Amino acid sequence: SSLDIVKFIEGLGGSFDAYTTKENLIIVTKFLSEHIADVFNLISELLLESEIAEKELIKEKSVILEEIKSNNEDPSDYVFDLLFKGLFPDHPMGLPIAGSEETVKRIDSKKTKEFYRALLKKEIVIAISGNFKYPEFVELAKSKFSHLNCGETNRTKPQTNMRRIIIQRKNEISQVHCVFGIPGVEYSSPLRYCFSILNAAFGGGMSSRLFQALREKEGLVYNVQSFIDLYSDCGVSGFYFTCDKKNLPAVAKQLKRIFSDIHKNGFRRDEIELAKTYLSGNLLLSLESSTNRMLRFGREMIQLKKINSIDSIINHLKSINEKKINELIKDYLTPQNYTIAAVGPVDKEEIEEIFGSINI
Incomplete structure (x- = not known):
C-alpha cells in the first residue's frame, strides 16, 4: 500500500x-x-x-x-x-x-x-x-x-499557432495574470544557450529590462519574469506578470518602450556579460544540491543522449557575444507575434485594445 x-x-x-x-x-x-x-x-x-x-x-x-x-x-x-x-x-x-x-x-x-x-x-x-x-x-x-525491452518514444512534432488571445474572466480576483508566449527552440538546439542569455537579459533576473522597468522604476507590478521552456521537439519562450487592472495601460506603454529600444539598439555588451555571469554562477551554485545534479544528468540523457560537463557549458556561454543574441530579437522578441493569455477581471476586447498598442 x-x-x-x-x-x-x-x-x-x-x-x-x-x-x-x-x-x-x-x-x-x-x-x-x-x-x-x-x-x-x-x-x-x-x-x-x-x-x-x-x-x-x-x-x-x-x-x-x-x-x-x-x-x-x-x-x-x-x-x-x-x-x-x-x-x-x-x-x-x-x-x-x-x-x-x-x-x-x-x-x-x-x-x-x-x-x-x-x-x-x-x-x-x-x-x-x-x-x-x-x-x-x-x-x-x-x-x-536490463530485461526491459525499452525503445525510443515516437512523437508527432507539434504545430504551433502565432498571435492568439485567450482570456478567462474571473471577477472575484482584483489582479490580472498575463503571460505572453511564442514558439521557441527545442532542448537539443545549438541556440539554447543563446536563448538562456537572452532570457536572463530580458526578464530572467532582477537587473533585467523587464524587472527594472515594470517593477523597480515604475512600480506597476509585483511579479514579472521571462521564461524559456525547452522540450524534445519544441520550445516556448515568453514573459509573465501580474498587476492591478488599472495598471495595464501603463504596463503596455512600458512594454512598447522596451521592445522598441531592443529592436532599435539591441542589448548592450555589459547586459550580455552580466547575463552570462549570472547564468554561470547559478549553474555552479546548483552543484551544491545532489538532487539538482541528478535531475540535470537525467534530463540531458533523455534529451541529448549525453551529459555536458559544467566547464563545457560555461565555456559555451562565454563564447557567445551580443551580436549572436541580438540576431534573435526579430524572431523572438517581436510583440505582435506573441500569443497572449490572461486571467482576471478583463475581457478579450480589453486586452486586444490595450496590448495592440505595443506592436512595432
Whole structure:
C-alpha cells in the first residue's frame, strides 16, 4: 500500500516523490548511501509489480480531481495552461498535465494498465548523484531493469499557432495574470544557450529590462519574469506578470518602450556579460544540491543522449557575444507575434485594445 511505501522509505531516513511533466514521468528518491540496494528493490517493485487495483485508482482519481480544481483556481498556474492551449491547439502539448475533470472520470483500471504497459516499453533513464560506488550502481540497475525491452518514444512534432488571445474572466480576483508566449527552440538546439542569455537579459533576473522597468522604476507590478521552456521537439519562450487592472495601460506603454529600444539598439555588451555571469554562477551554485545534479544528468540523457560537463557549458556561454543574441530579437522578441493569455477581471476586447498598442 502507499502507507507501506512511505513507511519503508522514511524508515531508511529517506524521502520519495514522483511527478509528471509535459513529456516525462519522474521518480525521485533521496536516501543514505548504505540503503541503495533497498531503494532499488522498492523502485523496481513500484515500476514492475504495481497492481493498479480499481479501488486504489478510484481514490487516486479523486485526488487528481482535487488537484485540477486547485490548479484552475490558481490564476498563476491556470494562465500557463491557457497559453499552451493557444500555442498548441491540436497537440497533447496544449493539454494540461493533469487532464480535465471529464478525461480523469473516464479513466478505468483497464485503460490505466494498457497505458502503463506501453509506458514501460519506452526509454527509461536512471540518474544518480551522491556518495555511491559506480560498479554497485550498474549491477543493481542491470539486475532490476536490463530485461526491459525499452525503445525510443515516437512523437508527432507539434504545430504551433502565432498571435492568439485567450482570456478567462474571473471577477472575484482584483489582479490580472498575463503571460505572453511564442514558439521557441527545442532542448537539443545549438541556440539554447543563446536563448538562456537572452532570457536572463530580458526578464530572467532582477537587473533585467523587464524587472527594472515594470517593477523597480515604475512600480506597476509585483511579479514579472521571462521564461524559456525547452522540450524534445519544441520550445516556448515568453514573459509573465501580474498587476492591478488599472495598471495595464501603463504596463503596455512600458512594454512598447522596451521592445522598441531592443529592436532599435539591441542589448548592450555589459547586459550580455552580466547575463552570462549570472547564468554561470547559478549553474555552479546548483552543484551544491545532489538532487539538482541528478535531475540535470537525467534530463540531458533523455534529451541529448549525453551529459555536458559544467566547464563545457560555461565555456559555451562565454563564447557567445551580443551580436549572436541580438540576431534573435526579430524572431523572438517581436510583440505582435506573441500569443497572449490572461486571467482576471478583463475581457478579450480589453486586452486586444490595450496590448495592440505595443506592436512595432
